Amino acid sequence: MSQHHDARDPIFALSDEFVETFAAQCPAHATLAGIPCDDGAWNDWSPSGAASWASTVASFQERLRALPPPGRGPEARWGRLARRVMADHLDERLDDFRHGEHLRDLNNIESAFQHLRVVFDLMDVRSAAGWDAIASRLEGLPRAFDSYRASLEEGRRTGQVVARRQVRAVVEQARYQVGEASFFLTLPVAYEASGCATDAGRARLAAGVERARAAFGAFADYLEQTYLPSARAADAVGEERYLRMARRFLGATIDPIETYAWGWSEVHDIEARMARLAGEILPGASLPDVIELLMTDPARCAHGADEFLRLMSERQRKALAELDGVHFDIPEPIRRIEVKLAPPGGALGAYYMPPSDGFKRPGTVWYAAGDRQQFPLYEEITTAYHEGFPGHHLQCALQVHLEDRLSRLHRFLVTCSGFAEGWALYAEQLMYELGYFERPDYVLGMLAGKLVRAYRIVLDIGMHLDLPIPQHAPLHAGEPWSYETAVEYLHRRAFLTLDHAHSEATRYLGWPGQAISYKVGERVVLELREELRRLQGEAFDLKAFHAKVIGSGSVGLDHLREIVLEGAGAEDGALR
Known part of the structure; x- marks a missing residue:
């Protein structure tokens, strides 16, 4: 190039x-x-x-x-x-x-x-x-x-x-x-x-x-x-180290008390939306009962790793084909993405690894599935868009590709978690807005993912800063946070399996400040979209907005705000 x-x-x-x-x-x-x-x-x-x-x-x-x-x-x-x-x-x-x-x-x-x-x-x-x-x-x-x-x-x-x-x-x-x-x-x-x-x-x-x-x-x-x-x-780890690490992951300084309160408001809003949707999926049933159905109904699951990986790969190919040229200009090397099972023995969940220099190694979504043989699809559709396209794969692979504008250090060594996870969570929201969650099951899965990210905010800040659980909280109101309480929230309120809840709570405590980067990053991207829409009025172009957000590579959230709002109202060239 x-x-x-x-x-x-x-x-x-x-x-x-x-x-x-x-x-x-x-x-x-x-x-x-x-x-x-x-x-x-x-x-x-x-x-x-x-x-x-x-x-x-x-x-x-x-x-x-x-x-x-x-x-x-x-x-x-x-x-x-x-x-x-x-x-x-x-x-x-x-x-x-x-x-x-x-x-x-x-x-x-x-x-x-x-x-x-x-x-x-x-x-x-x-x-x-x-x-x-x-x-x-x-x-x-x-x-x-x-x-x-x-x-x-x-x-x-x-x-x-x-x-x-x-x-x-x-x-x-x-x-x-x-x-x-x-x-x-x-x-x-x-x-x-x-x-x-x-x-x-x-x-x-x-x-x-x-x-x-x-x-x-x-x-x-x-x-x-x-x-x-x-x-x-x-x-x-205490307030001093926590805020220093959060600043590192976000590229922005937060008010932890305001962010903690906002996290709780997000929890309540998402839970209310999930309860309404559960009534549509199974009238008269409670939200936990509906989640149980979606987790266990064989007709709503992929059976075996091969079928699961095939279905996830098909999702990636369809989204790439249909969004290219409409909401994104996707360079040719980025159109290849692999989906694999991660070797067992690590933390559970899904993660993405970017392509290598020259795209000799393609971008890859890895699923750490533990010993599962049945894969409930309700929660995996949104993960596919988050980890793959148009989430991490588009953002990370594009950064590798943009050698005509980004330094080599920027292309390979720079990742701001608030930017990367904020974009990936925004990508889930965008795919919902564009109609890619074709079943209410999948919408509920997207909301369940958002709920986990909202609980990450209150658990991460609450545990590390030793804040009390609010009086209006559904469990242990007014009490201090503990590891056991965090696991209970993740299992009973965020619907994670017990093993996954333990893995997640351990993660937040060992990786301070990272867990909040998802929702805080998404908050900034959505605020910037609305601010640019307000400034540009009828001239606002969603595709141009996307090009501006991910066309400068991974940057801190404060820096991103400057980039997106610089010269607001002027046309910005599409990605090449």
Whole structure:
């Protein structure tokens, strides 16, 4: 693709150099980001490795500040965007280091521990070179764990430790990789299927698999025997850290008390809508009874993983075909999306992984389904639009594609959760407005998803800031929050299975500030749509609005507001 951004602005060369340096120093994260790197190597997660990377980041920060001023005309807008995005990214990385976040990087869903396993999902399994890299990574896993453990030990020595609940969750995940259902035991089978197998390769891979399983077992032993006795009893992280982390995930500062109250108002509004809709699906039945029907009725479920994945893939293809050119201009590489089952053993739910540089690895929706064999469709239709198209897949894959306007750092290393999750939740709402939830079952599923996101706001803020449950709440009114109360709300009021409710509550406590990014982000996107509609009147164009929101890549919510409202009333070019 030709380069249309102002290549004279030195920010683009500096960004390219930063990404190359990142790939060399953080190869595991480079693989996750889809950047070419030494796929057989690991990051150095130790305190000295973290300090070395922080020093590198600081040197790029100095070089960024020393660049000559950017141009002022419209042709220089992408250079100005690249500078701001890089400045924010470097500031965030250094802020993490200064606050010792690398010393307590352990939770049940998104920490270095999970990266040590998930990176294998994104490696090349089709070539001999790819399998050589996999074997090298397997062989290096014990050293990678050693470096990671060194940082956790430094955190333990200095009192920067995570809560016991997170430790126990990771121990369980680590033990899973030691057992007979371990992901690593699937690798020899995949190797045979690749057509690349040799006797020497088989022996090397088998030895590597055993080293990897032993490394996970040794890490579980360390966590149980050494780390756990020093871990915090309290789950909540407190107001200072919570607001700092929320700012990181949102790219905006919130008033936590106002947001908590707004979250409760959203809960009550969504519950009322769900109750009305339940009466249409099964007249006279209660909402819990209707949910039970939708969860268990064989006629409303997909049977087996193959049928479920086929149905979800068909949803993606239909939406792509029908919305292209109408509400979005979709570049050709983005029209490919894969839908897969995630290997078991991690947190439950669905997630999306963006395409790699050059789209050699396509964007993929992964479903972590546990041991389910029956998949209730009522709740999965909205998830398909959230994780796939027009949600994360459109937003993330477009960001990778826009090399004519975005810096390489922006395309591969920048994701603001408030922007990404806000857009994905907006995508669900948009598909509802466009009539893609053709059965009341599916509308109820969309509302059930919104309800979980609304409860995330009140649970996340309420638990970490130790706020009381309001007097008008349906359960435990006036009481303080606890983990058990959060699980009860998620199970009884948000209709999650008990296992899923436990996984979710643990997630909120271990990943402070992230859970609110969905509804808060959606709130901002919907407010911007209405504000632009008011400013532009009859000239408002929904397709142009979408192009403006996702056409500048992932940015913080405050920055997004500036981008969308800049020159409001003027026409904006469609995405190319």
